[in-house]
Amino acid sequence: MGSSESVLPEGPAAKALQEMTKPKRIAITDSFWFELLKVQLPGMMKPGFFEAHYSEPTVLDALVRDAYFLQLVATNEHSANFRTFLRFWARLLHYFRTSPSDAKPCSFSAVLSLSLLCRCLLKQFAECFPAHELLFQLEQVPLHEEETETSKCQEGHIMVNYVGKHSQVKWPPTEATAATASLFVEPLCSLCPEDATALRDENCMMRVLPTGEHFSVAEAVERLQEMDVQEVVLCPSAVPHARGSVLRSVFREIVDFLLYSTFGAVNSTSPSLHGDSEAESGVQRNLSVSPTTMRLQALLHEILLLLSAVAAVKPQSSSEQESDWKSHRNCAPFQAAFEQRRLAEAAFRLRAEAAESAGQRLSSSKEPDVKAELEPKMLSISEPLSLPFLQAFSEVLQESAEEDEKVIEAADRNGTANAASHVKNCDGLTAKAFLATLLNSLWLEPHAALLPNPPKEVLDLLSARRSSDVDANAVYRGIEVSKMYLASSELMPGLPSGFVGDDGAAVEAGMAGKAISKRALLVLLLLVFYNPQANAKITMAFASLTDPRFDSSNSAAYATITAPLHFPKILRVILQKLLEPGYPLLLYCLVIKNASFRRYCQRNADKVLPALLEVLNNVSTTENKILAKAPAGVMGMLLAVLALTGDAGFCEQMSDVKLLDARTVLGASQRSVKEISLSSLLIVVILRLGHWNFGACRDSFFNRTVAAILGNLAAHGVEHVHWHTANRMLEVAGLLARNAVKLRNGGPSRQPSLGEAAEMHRSRMVRSLLTSLLRLVSSCLRMPRVSTNTQLVYALQKNYPPQFTQLEADPELGPPLMHVRTATDWFEAQCPATDDTDLDVEAQIARLQEASARLPAELMTLASVEGASVSAYAETEDASAYFLPSVWEAAQSKLPDHVCWSSSTAKS
Structure with missing residues (x-):
């Protein structure tokens, strides 16, 4: 990125920043702060600056650390200048956002430069201090405005x-x-x-x-x-609730800026959520330059994310431990605990398998936690870490209308004008609008290159009159950032000159849109997953989000939100990016937590299932290593399928929609399977996942989910079972039945050995999956569906698993097996199977179909399987702890190293 002289500001602007790092306290009313409006990073407004910065993020961080941070951290406790800088910067965001375009309080380059410097400095503070000390630096210094007689400590x-x-x-x-x-x-x-x-x-x-x-x-x-x-200060690990809190004021301004700028759910000229002082509709605001506005939005998201990563850890008492704790790095929350748990579970699996083969007994002295390890739970870590900054941000989004009035009153008293700008939050509308803004950032990202002057164009895209699903990617699919373009001397000092093409503005906007979407996705997942019990309003706001074109009953709720959601395009973006970290969890959130989106998906099985099954199928074919537990993203997609199959209409659609060739989902290496229904394809993929789980994870929760999906299909009914699916069902059922026969004897009455305990765990999984699969086979042979499932009848005639008869006396497995055998025997008596030649297959199936109309009613009484019902997934309080580590993993893989939980920082 060049030398410090060329990347950092020089002249009066540099002197102003150096002045801020000195011990002298500079009041917020001092004219000094206006000198910072002259601060501009060289090349900031030139195309490609941020791409060059993201490619070498440590360069600017190192320069800021050496030039400003080290001096600032040494003096801030006495000067509180960084705390004042945060107040000034938040106020600057407010004034820039609300000022007419012809009365700018400062240049956009100054706002962008100060925001980038703010992000760099906040990162340095967050890396240097644990939570309570960081809060002391940002909230509590200096302790007194000035020393007075009343504040002097009495003797003793x-x-x-x-x-x-x-x-x-x-x-x-x-x-x-x-x-x-x-x-x-x-x-x-x-x-x-x-x-x-x-x-x-x-x-x-x-x-x-x-x-x-x-x-x-x-x-x-x-x-x-x-x-x-003579003097001490209390430093809790929670952001103060006081209205003068600097961090809460910063959070409010960031929320407002994101709401009212590009991709924001509230138009910058809309008076609906503004206070009375901002009710001037029709005034053009300073938010009309798409690429630069989106760069600022990306920085604001980064600030939210790096503060969200600050974890409150339990302090230690000894001096040695205290020294280690003082150098704690707030990076990758949950990752250390999650990795430790993963390694422990993997080690246990290896010990269990070794003990099983050797026939060793369980030693309580060596394996005290064996019982806890045998049954994997939803919970990934026993005590989730506290994230006080993320919690404070969530609380800001949930502030009530009464609290907003207190904000305005406090602003009047304290002169903090930025606090008074916060939107009036009526019944959680701010939280709802902010969540909608984050979702808009995802589905509107492909349109970024088409938006030179938002928000008008954003609103046009959202308009019901233009609701067609034309893929905007086709418009600028050929636009790429060339090496010559990025090498321009105007981008970053020190780089060779190059040629800037005519597509420069579109490319800048497109790349800025991608930066926003990555960060918005992670902010959204953190808000939805973190501590939902304490953040009920966010959970309710997310659950109430809807596309007004599909849910007219909730259209009134969008009277004040000018940019509502677009479910078809949100779904398209998610399905196109399921292989990217984070997007499977977003699909899980929308399907599980939002009934309106779930209903939309259930009405569009043909759009949802093929892409979803393709990704799930790839997991079972490429992920062949031993895992401690199923990947959270795979688990999220599987739970989404479970929720969707709980609807009878969805299951009916799956049986009616057919793919020309299953290789579009199962892969080109598979044999050609023509004209297969989505329900048959789902069964094939689900059975493959269940088989994969036994070899890779033995995750009981994963196994129960697979069994529940099969149970839903059995309860709602499957038609047009494909011959490939029928053969696969009997193959897996026979394999499970062989294992069930071998394992059906009860476990030992004595304390089991380690190997015996692991085998009992496996046995429970086998029976659970086999029960659901047999109920599905039985349901396919019931009237009237049996007439469409004669491919399955033919497969039973040709290859009836012999282990089925050995399990007919089993109280749980016996009823569906008795029905399957009786139905198969009846068809065999009516239409004996012919020689195994392709010439006779179609004729035999036709005879079976004709005979199915004569199936006696008495036979159907055997098909009534007690205990079969529709399964539904209900989230528990452990769900967040299960999925949240994967959110941080997505952050590590999706964001560059300038965010404070980068992999290099985490390792250090």
Whole structure:
């Protein structure tokens, strides 16, 4: 990216940034901050700047660290200049967004440059400090506006501070007991009742001024007796709820900017969600340059993501542990615990298989956790980490109308104009509009190159009058960023000159749109998955999102949202990107958590299933290594299929829709399978996944999901079973039946050996899958569907698994087996199978079809299988802990290394 002189600002702008890093405190009202409006990174507004930055993200980060951060972090505790910078930057976003285009408060390049510097500096702070210290740096410094008589500590007392409020505690206490620690906390809990829970939490720390030493509140009495201290500050691992919170103010401005700019669900000229002071509709705002606006949006998403990665970890008491903890890196939350769990489960699998072959007994001293490991649960980690910044952002989205009024009142008192700009949130409308904006960023991304002057063009795309599903990719499919284009000397200093083509603006917009979509996807998944019990309004807002063209009953809810969703294009984008990290989880969220989207998918089986089955089929053919558990993305897609098959109409569609050749889904290497119904194709893929699970994972939850899908098909009925599917059903059923015969004897009454316990676990999985498969076979032989499933009848005539008869006495497996054998015997008596030649197959099937009309009613009484019902997946509180690690894995793989959970940082 060039040298520091060419990448970082020079002259007066550089001096202003250096001034901010000095110990002198600069008030928010000081004219100094307006000097920052002159700050511009060289080449920022030239095409290709961000592509060059993303290709070498560590260059700018290193320069900012050396030039500004190291000095700033050394002085910020006394100057609080970075805290003030965040307030200024948030105010700048507000003024830029709300000012008419002919009255700009500053240039767009200044806003973009300061936003990029802000992101770099926030990353440095987040990497340097654990959660409670980071919150101290961003929220609590300096402690007092100025030293006064009232704030001076009396003799024999210790001053205890929190968010600018203080109390005095008499010291030393008469009796040093465990309850003495409450003396430091309870007075401030009374002053800040909204933060009482965080202050009383065991993770709340106490910071000694001016040394910066920190320890838990529980250790306060013992530690403070060892030192001469006059002042301490409480540092909880939660963002303050106070209305003066800098971070909450930043979150509000980011939300507003994303809502009202490119791809935003609320048009920048719409007065519907603005306060009264912004009700001037028709005024052209500073949001009309698509590529640059989208670059700023991408930076805002990055700031949300890097702050979301800050995890509150439990502190340690020893000095050695404390030293390690102080250097904690807030990167890739859940990843360390998830990786540790994965390796432990894989190691257990290997031990279990080795013990099984050797016949060893279980040793409780060596394997204390064997019972917990035998049955994999939804929960990936036992204690999910706390993400206080993400939680605070979620709370901002859920603020009520009454809270918004308090924001405005506080803004009037404190002069924080940016807080008053927050949209009026009526019944969670802000959360709903923001979630819609994130989804818009995904399906509108292919249109980015066509939007030189949003938001008008965005609204045209969303208009019901232009709801055709014409693929916009075809318009600019040939546009690519050439090496010559990226090598232009105007892009980044130090690079050779090149030629900028006429398609430069379209390419810039297209690449900026892709940057937004990646980040918006991750922000959306984090909001939906993180702590849904505590963020019920977000869950409800996501569940209520709908496409008004398909759900007229909810159209009134969009009266104030000018850019509603477009389900057909959202679905198309998801299905095209199922191989990319994150998109399978998005499909899971929309299908499981949003009834309106699920109904749309259930009405369009022909659009949903082929792409979904192709991806699922590839998993079972390419993923042949031993895994501790099924990949979360695969699990998400499978649960989506389970939810869709719970609808009878969806299952009926699957039987009616046929593919010309199954190789479009099963792969070109497979034999040609012509004219196969979607239901038959689904059965083939699901059975293949079930077989793959036994070899790769032995994940009982995965197995139950496969069995439940087969159970749904059995309950709703399958017609036109293809010969390939029929043979596959009997092949798998025979294999499972052989295992069931071998394993049907009960387990030992004594404590099982490790190998025996693993075999019992496998036996339960075999019976669960076999029961559902046999019920499906039985349901295909019931009237009136049997007349369309004569391919299956013929397969039973030709290759009836002998193990079926050995299991007819089984109380669970026996009923469907008795029906299958009786029906097969009746057809054999009516239409004996001919010689196994292709010339006789069609004639035999025709005879079977004609005979099916005479199937006696008495035979149908055997088809009533007790216990068969439609299965439905209901989310539990463990679901987020199951899927959230995969969200962070998607972040690592989709985002460049300038975000603070990059793989290189995580390894360090």
